[in-house]
Amino acid sequence: MAVSGEAFKAVTKPENHPRSETSKIGVLLVNLGTPDGTDQKSMRRYLKEFLSDKRVIEWPRAIWLPVLHGIVLNTRPKKSGALYDKIWNRERNESPLRTYTRSQGEKLAAALAAHPNIIVEWGMRYGQPSIEQALQRLDEQGCKRILMFPLYPQYSATTTATVNDKFFEALIRMRFMPATRTVPAYPDDATYIDALAKSIERHYASLDFEPELLIASYHGIPQSYFKRGDPYPCHCWKTTRLLRERLGWSEDKLITCFQSRFGPEEWMQPYTDKTLEKLAKDGVKSVAVFNPGFVADCLETLEEIAVGGAEIFHHNGGVNFTHVPCLNDSDEGMTVIETLVRRELQGWI
Template structure:
């Protein structure tokens, strides 16, 4: 049977490794129409709203989407940056910096892109770009949610799986799904807080506010709450805080169901009524500042605290592009790339000759 020659493996053109940083998503603009498109995609995800579609879709399209986009657009407008959405700006910057840090550490075969679970750039488009434009045969998907939840991390995996279902040649895939107790991440959080305190002094109370999820999700096995509690305990230990100096709370409640408690804004109002003159809020579950940190915490909770009698309120910035966070992110990525060659090939490899497959020659 005739054979065909397979070209020698060229180390210069060898396949590279892709890293895809994934965050939640954002509208394209702070306008009702853009927010409506974003919310329609976000709130149609069964991981986000675990209500049968037959019951949920009439509520979504008949009640929520006609009303909520205008309200949300006003909030986005308060925090929108000249370059775009804060979440988009910071996530893109993290991807750019990660690429540079990895290059400086000799990982010259690694390419980094970022994607949004909802909105643009989409996970599917960026996976296609990594495979086709960057020639990646190995891809690490990094969910930028420190604490795992089915509502966030599993949804990213769903999006990756939806992409693979449409592909014939699927690259080797890995997932970095959580880093709630990663030492570098905890150090970066603590440094962010301590740098703020070095400039502004310490508060009467530090509130660690995490994004909430419905309580029934935890009852069904979601590990999110215990991972938030672990992060809070590790951060408090790193900051040498006593139990009466900090509180763990949950924000961004949506709908009428009971969510994880205690809720952030009522807790902050209660602290003011109890005599706390100054409260600082840090959001360990967000690695980038976004609507939930800048508007919900920085504006809404601030106003609520002052209205309840508080004197001074600080929203401590998220990790964003801080050096300590980028060092932690590099460490997380390197740990998950273990076993994949990230540096240039030192020697050539010759592939064996193979017999061509034809329809008249059945495989045996």
């Protein structure tokens, strides 16, 4: 059907269309995930979803699934539940990761309050609230543009990529699909490096001893993943190097290690636990460990490092051990999140 010139001008006049600044924009923060409870049923449900992810375990399904269902899910839930119980937020009856991620979302919303058209939600790759649930909430509030932020400074297919997978999988089921953007990894971002440095300096100032060295402990990945092209270790080494330069430290005062290995494969080395053991046996008396790859404290930082790492170091002759908290919802941590979000929203706000 032909449209007259006057009619065309009428419908295309700026005042007849909402400006992009006034249309709803969603910002979705996504972290790894959390079980709903420390009981065996909750842990089994969480571990099943997590360890069934082909991005996390790349073994052939015919080999891995019998192992997962026949061995892992019958033994690991009880053990993992006991570990989570040590760090559980009793007041809210939830994991610290959920507590911090919620707070990050609330503080980001407050920081962006000058833009009432921006709505902030948060979700988890595994567990609740799911990415799909968070996306549905944004859709119900009229968000037709969405910025999704995988909360991982260093890129890995096991983290950033699987969050993207789940996000776009949820979009596939939407009739009216929003315009989308995703925040890229930021291992060398100046704001992030500066925030890490400030948090370390503040923590060191609170100590009654001086650590002889600081271990940057990142979650590991199998060496085979790296050999197949995952850039994650390179991103970790780069973060450490830039942080070392920012602090003005020598190479032997800040080192990179990898933690949380699982299964029989060789993972990226050096291993954090083995390094702590060796340092103590070699006569090092005071160390600090921090986790620059985690934006919020969780099982891997609060239990594996702050508790388990300390036990290993002390058991082998070490004296002073300290764990530097993650950036969490601190002023420095929120500055990083807000800076990256504002950068990626350019053109939309």
